[in-house]
Amino acid sequence: xxxxxxxxxxxxxxxxxxxxxxxxxxxxxxxxxxxxxxxxxxxxxxxxxxxxxxxxxxxxxxxxxxxxxxxxxxxxxxxxxxxxxxxxxxxxxxxxxxxxxxxxxxxxxxxxxxxxxxxxxxxxxxxxxxxxxxxxxxxxxxxxxxxxxxxxxxxxxxxxxxxxxxxxxxxxxxxxxxxxxxxxxxxxxxxxxxxxxxxxxxxxxxxxxxxxxxxxxxxxx
Amino acid sequence: xxxxxxxxxxxxxxxxxxxxxxxxxxxxxxxxxxxxxxxxxxxxxxxxxxxxxxxxxxxxxxxxxxxxxxxxxxxxxxxxxxxxxxxxxxxxxxxxxxxxxxxxxxxxxxxxxxxxxxxxxxxxxxxxxxxxxxxxxxxxxxxxxxxxxxxxxxxxxxxxxxxxxxxxxxxxxxxxxxxxxxxxxxxxxxxxxxxxxxxxxxxxxxxxxxxxxxxxxxxxxxxxxxxxxxxxxxxxxxxxxxxxxxxxxxxxxxxxxxxxxxxxxxxxxxxxxxxxxxxxxxxxxxxxxxxxxxxxxxxxxxxxxxxxxxxxxxxxxxxxxxxxxxxxxxxxxxxxxxxxxxxxxxxxxxxxxxxxxxxxxxxxxxxxxxxxxxxxxxxxxxxxxxxxxxxxxxxxxxxxxxxxxxxxxxxxxxxxxxxxxxxxxxxxxxxxxxxxxxxxxxxxxxxxxxxxxxxxxxxxxxxxxxxxxxxxxxxxxxxxx
Numbered sequence: 146x147x148x149x150x151x152x153x154x155x156x157x158x159x160x161x162x163x164x165x166x167x168x169x170x171x172x173x174x175x176x177x178x179x180x181x182x183x184x185x186x187x188x189x190x191x192x193x194x195x196x197x198x199x200x201x202x203x204x205x206x207x208x209x210x211x212x213x214x215x216x217x218x219x220x221x222x223x224x225x226x227x228x229x230x231x232x233x234x235x236x237x238x239x240x241x242x243x244x245x246x247x248x249x250x251x252x253x254x255x256x257x258x259x260x261x262x263x264x265x266x267x268x269x270x271x272x273x274x275x276x277x278x279x280x281x282x283x284x285x286x287x288x289x290x291x292x293x294x295x296x297x298x299x300x301x302x303x304x305x306x307x308x309x310x311x312x313x314x315x316x317x318x319x320x321x322x323x324x325x326x327x328x329x330x331x332x333x334x335x336x337x338x339x340x341x342x343x344x345x346x347x348x349x350x351x352x353x354x355x356x357x358x359x360x361x362x363x364x365x366x
Numbered sequence: 367x368x369x370x371x372x373x374x375x376x377x378x379x380x381x382x383x384x385x386x387x388x389x390x391x392x393x394x395x396x397x398x399x400x401x402x403x404x405x406x407x408x409x410x411x412x413x414x415x416x417x418x419x420x421x422x423x424x425x426x427x428x429x430x431x432x433x434x435x436x437x438x439x440x441x442x443x444x445x446x447x448x449x450x451x452x453x454x455x456x457x458x459x460x461x462x463x464x465x466x467x468x469x470x471x472x473x474x475x476x477x478x479x480x481x482x483x484x485x486x487x488x489x490x491x492x493x494x495x496x497x498x499x500x501x502x503x504x505x506x507x508x509x510x511x512x513x514x515x516x517x518x519x520x521x522x523x524x525x526x527x528x529x530x531x532x533x534x535x536x537x538x539x540x541x542x543x544x545x546x547x548x549x550x551x552x553x554x555x556x557x558x559x560x561x562x563x564x565x566x567x568x569x570x571x572x573x574x575x576x577x578x579x580x581x582x583x584x585x586x587x588x589x590x591x592x593x594x595x596x597x598x599x600x601x602x603x604x605x606x607x608x609x610x611x612x613x614x615x616x617x618x619x620x621x622x623x624x625x626x627x628x629x630x631x632x633x634x635x636x637x638x639x640x641x642x643x644x645x646x647x648x649x650x651x652x653x654x655x656x657x658x659x660x661x662x663x664x665x666x667x668x669x670x671x672x673x674x675x676x677x678x679x680x681x682x683x684x685x686x687x688x689x690x691x692x693x694x695x696x697x698x699x700x701x702x703x704x705x706x707x708x709x710x711x712x713x714x715x716x717x718x719x720x721x722x723x724x725x726x727x728x729x730x731x732x733x734x735x736x737x738x739x740x741x742x743x744x745x746x747x748x749x750x751x752x753x754x755x756x757x758x759x760x761x762x763x764x765x766x767x768x769x770x771x772x773x774x775x776x777x778x779x780x781x782x783x784x785x786x787x788x789x790x791x792x793x794x795x796x797x798x799x800x801x802x803x804x805x806x807x808x809x810x811x812x813x814x815x816x817x818x819x820x821x822x823x824x825x826x827x828x829x830x831x832x833x834x835x836x837x838x839x840x841x842x843x844x845x846x847x
Contacts, residue, residue, distance in 0.1 A: 260576070263572045263573070263576070264541065264544065264572075264573055264576065267548075267570060267572075267573065268544070280537070283533065283537060287530060290526065290530060296522070299526060303526070303529055303530070303533075306530070306533050307533065310533060310536050310537055310540065313537060313540050314540045314543075317540055317541065317543075317544040318540065318543050318544050318547050318552070319552070321492055321539075321540065321543060321557075322490075322492060322553060322554040322556075322557060323554075324490070324492070324493065324554060325490070325492030325493065325495075325496065325554075325557065328492070328493060328496035329495075329496060329499075329536070331496070332496055332499045332500060332503065335500070335503050336499075336503055336529070339503055339506055339507060339525065340525070342507065343506075343510075343518075343521070343522065343525065346510060346513060346518050347518060347522065350513065350514075350515050350518050351515065351518075356522065359515075359518070359519035359522060359523075360519075361515060361516050361519060362516055362519055362520055362523075362600045362604070
């Protein structure tokens with residue numbers, strides 16, 4: 146594959162990753178969010194495989210398959226099951242001030258480009274231009290966790306952040322060493338089980354997954 | 367020895383998960399931790415005789431800096447296991463935990479020890495991150511063990527905030543790898559600390575400064591530095607007390623260890639003192655905010671969690687200040703704070719069991735009620751606020767001396783923080799220990815050994831520094847220059 150084509154394909158997929166991140170920022174339905182998350186994982190997985198092919202890094206194929214099985218199949222499946230079992234699929238979250246959130250998201254993208262400019266200049270990799278997108282994805286995941294008040298949404302924001310980090314590793318260095326990537330995947334898997342258990346605890350204790358109710362622990366004045 | 371140290375807690379976790387809540391499960395927990403401690407002591411002996419070593423194909427690395435923390439970690443986990451036998455039995459009698467949760471508790475306790483030791487001993491900065499995340503994940507469900515609304519809230523906060531924080535640290539690690547790859551070539555070799563520290567001078571400074579910001583925010587969240595500390599008082603006060611003891615006494619140290627390792631690389635690369643300055647700022651802010659927060663606490667475990675923030679602030683400040691005296695002080699401070707704080711949590715746990723509450727206004731007459739708990743708490747607090755002849759006095763004195771010498775303008779702030787913390791803690795502890803026994807106080811069987819051992823050690827470290835420890839600290843100071 147031509148390097149130029151590869152770089153363009155890489156940017157193209159990066160655009161889709163960012164697009165899904167923005168989509169998640171404003172999506173109000175639970176299943177819609179899970180679908181967007183699945184698509185983001187899918188683009189990420191394809192991108193990893195493309196980068197692996199262009200750069201001739203075979204361990205990226207393993208990362209790509211890992212992403213595919215973990216973030217496109219397993220995690221969305223777990224989330225689907227949890228949403229169905231907890232009967233929250235009909236809940237439509239009240240998202241305050243969508244235009245404002247979008248503007249903040251855009252500001253974060255610009256900030257990421259500004260922050261990553263010196264790093265991008267030092268890089269010689271095909272994927273260097275997408276590093277800023279990766280950071281923006283992390284930041285948007287963070288923003289989503291801050292602005293949303295539902296436990297499931299917060300977790301999806303958390304996982305989107307993880308996606309951004311994985312993307313950053315691919316863009317900056319053609320992926321972290323395999324032992325690290327496997328370890329991170331294992332951690333995400335454990336985290337998935339933990340938040341699964343958590344959803345049930347929160348649901349039985351508070352009768353809803355709205356985290357706004359959890360405000361007992363505060364400093365008294 | 368290194369393998370013993372790592373494999374024993376892992377196997378113990380599997381065994382304890384398998385056999386469940388049998389009568390002898392706490393004893394197995396103690397035996398496992400004791401074996402880990404023996405492994406830690408053996409490793410220390412090995413390192414003391416042969417110097418720093420690599421093991422497992424460069425995967426593990428032991429030097430003067432991490433070996434003392436490994437011994438400390440295995441020691442405090444052993445005493446905590448001893449404490450937890452009586453404490454958790456009592457909690458079971460009170461009906462706060464059942465069989466399933468006890469099984470889970472024991473298995474996760476050992477897994478947590480394993481994660482912390484892996485953090486300390488690994489040579490790979492990426493694996494360090496993974497182990498740190500594992501340590502967080504293994505304790506999240508322990509914080510919510512009682513399943514009360516507040517416990518679940520605390521655990522959720524802990525999970526989300528530390529998850530976000532640690533994600534920033536991973537981004538920092540990616541950037542670090544980006545810079546390292548240019549010098550060391552790609553592959554696992556470029557993330558090994560031993561390699562990185564050799565070439566730190568030729569790592570790209572702009573990238574490393576940027577990486578440090580992310581690492582600081584990430585690991586700083588886990589250290590509990592202000593303003594990233596929101597989760598800490600909740601998580602440390604809502605879980606079972608043995609978990610509070612290891613979270614406050616050990617996990618914070620481990621996170622600080624990770625931060626300091628990164629700081630050394632960044633300083634080596636940039637050649638400036640910027641990373642140190644950032645750490646000093648965060649540290650000083652933590653000391654002041656935590657000291658003033660101490661004044662308004664009503665919950666006893668919450669108050670001591672704030673005290674942990676304060677002490678981590680002191681150590682972070684001292685590492686940031688750099689220089690031989692401050693670094694020596696910081697290393698000693700991590701050691702004595704860990705011993706004193708876990709001992710305080712042991713007595714606090716017993717005191718709140720005697721009164722069935724964590725509210726300080728209701729805890730009274732500890733001297734008369736139970737001598738060990740009362741005097742243990744009193745001496746523990748005297749140690750933690752830095753009264754001579756305890757070890758914390760020595761470390762704080764060293765740090766203060768270094769501050770007067772290197773950053774005289776910051777001395778008043780440091781003194782203010784220490785003074786306020788001193789006053790706040792004494793004001794609260796005095797009425798709890800003295801006075802008559804209230805009607806609702808019930809006598810309980812307490813675990814003597816952990817408290818006594820910790821207090822004796824803190825006292826010894828205050829009056830006499832063993833030669834080997836002195837040696838290690840000096841070597842570590844050289845390493846961290």
